[in-house]
Amino acid sequence: MENLHFEYEVAGNNFSQAGMASDAVKSTLKKMGIASEDIRRVAIAMYEGEINMVIHGGGGVAVIDIFFDHIEIKLIDHGKGIENIELAMTPGYSTAEDEIRALGFGAGMGLPNMKKYADVLEIESEVGVGTTVYIRVDFH
């Protein structure tokens, strides 16, 4: 059986729209009858990823593939990229500018939270080219 495939645009520098893709994915998973705890993990990991695309990536595209027993989320942006991925994964570390922090974002918990809730988290990034975050959440 093939999988469900969706693509969502994520607008850059638009906080009010961040979370729209994750809301659409949540709605689909509820229609599939996925357990609420799994939906919660997907929602949190994906929302954090979307916010990162808005803050750092200048927007991009969320590519979603839903299989019978898991979901794969690819968040692709063509922003400034991550210099040191290991450092970026450290809780509390953030390169967000003061004006972003003033909005309540950029606390340095985005990637650590995504790692916490995802079963697989992979990051490919090249400075000046962009970042692709791959999230996999298994369903129970």
Next chain:
Amino acid sequence: MENNYFHTVFLDADKCKGCVTCMKRCPTEAIRVRNGKASVFYDRCIGCGECVRLCPSHAKLASYDSFDTINDFKYKIALPAPSLYGQFNNLTDVNYVLNGLLALGFDEVFEVGRGAEYASAVTKIIFDQNKVKYPVISTACPAVLELILSRYHNLKDNLLNILAPVDISAKLARDKAIKRGIPPEDIGVYFISPCPAKVYALKLGVGVNKPYVDRVLSTGEVYMKLVPAMNKLEPSDLKPLSKMGNLGLHWATSGGEATATFRSKYLAADGIENVKHILDGLEDNTLTEVDFIELDACAGGCVGGVLNVENPFVAKARIRQLRMKLPATSSNILADEGKPLSYYVWEDEPQFKNFDKLDENRLSAMQKLMEVENLLNTLPQYDCGMCGAPSCRAFAEDVVSGIVSDKCPRLDTEVKNETK
């Protein structure tokens, strides 16, 4: 579409013009227009009353018990909602309302605003015990509770597990009457409700083992009888019946319950679309800086309920004025009553529902979702409502679920126009 679910709203079919107003604005997409008339999937209805509020033809009606049911019991206890006091012009003393209710034939009154003060006191204890998952979500608005139970299962552990003020009031009033020697079967408890969602919740008994309220009357219907009765009262007739404090009355308006928790990090949102945004955010874990969340389906809070007569903002202004005249709420309210904490908490866990699921079998649900996507891609995606479904996606889901077998009428017209 008829089924066993309780019907909170019904249709005056002669008045319904088959426009799409209610269908487009229903927060759970529970309405379809079939054969020119609006009909409701009652399993999806949360009783919020938006369709009643918005219908330009006044064809949508909320269900409630007629005032004539006052004769169903020998000993009648009236439970006025805090929002009731906001309905009257130039009301200087809440006792006019309470004495007016006695003049209408009730034997006793118990203010739900008073019951709300018990709820606030219990909430405070639950917070102090720290046995909660933050942020704690209020369960006082029955439409919001119904929405969470059907759509936001993730938030189960955040729900405040206490009885609604109306249930606390009914339970206390009934127990006191029995203690005074009134036979239980003679006692009838009548709630004067601002909204159809309360009618639904009280008939079904959400969070309680069995309903404590016997009849649910409409604020509007009671108002029409109450005003002449109140006008006949002389100041010297007025018995000081009110036991409600300032904080209890505040529950009539959005933010009242939150204020009464005495917590600084609260959020209060009103209006069903705003409530949905907050719940979506909670699912994404974005609201970590608040510890208490009050959500009211109606704009303005309970004063915005569709069974009221007055504009919610006018009522809100009046409630504010009246609150200044009331005494401060006693901090000792629970000790005075001498009941254990368990008296005030949920007796029964409310049932979660899942009407979102397209199929019980996950594989079949996925198959249906694929069919929905494929069909959706052929539709114009204007969400015009011509087909009788609120959006192209809802139409596609109805087709795939076998509820309708129609074609998109808009697409049909456009194809015909092109081939002319």
